Amino acid sequence: MSKDPDKDALKKAWKEQQREKLVASIPMPQADLRALFDFLDREGAPPCDHTLRETIEFLKQRQLDVDRIIPWLHEYGGYCDCEVIFNVDDKFGEIVGR
Numbered sequence: 687m688s689k690d691p692d693k694d695a696l697k698k699a700w701k702e703q704q705r706e707k708l709v710a711s712i713p714m715p716q717a718d719l720r721a722l723f724d725f726l727d728r729e730g731a732p733p734c735d736h737t738l739r740e741t742i743e744f745l746k747q748r749q750l751d752v753d754r755i756i757p758w759l760h761e762y763g764g765y766c767d768c769e770v771i772f773n774v775d776d777k778f779g780e781i782v783g784r
């Protein structure tokens with residue numbers, strides 16, 4: 687049951703690096719990403735129609751770079767509005783303070 691401190695430190699450093707990579711990849715202000723999650727996750731949101739309709743509407747309203755953000759969402763498994771919540775929020779929610 688002995689813990690190897692070097693291994694722990696390496697693991698921590700690796701995790702930190704992964705997190706920094708994630709943070710650096712976000713193609714919009716973090717506050718906007720958080721607002722996007724909150725918007726999609728709001729009470730009374732329509733059921734997902736298997737497109738990014740709500741997401742795109744939100745991005746356009748905020749005049750964000752849809753053409754850059756959609757491929758980024760795809761990269762993290764967000765191919766429709768509910769997947770943005772399930773997959774992208776799962777990875778980035780904590781980073782943006784959800």
Ligand SMILES: [Zn+2]
Nearest residue numbers: 734736766768
């Ligand atoms: Zn969906």
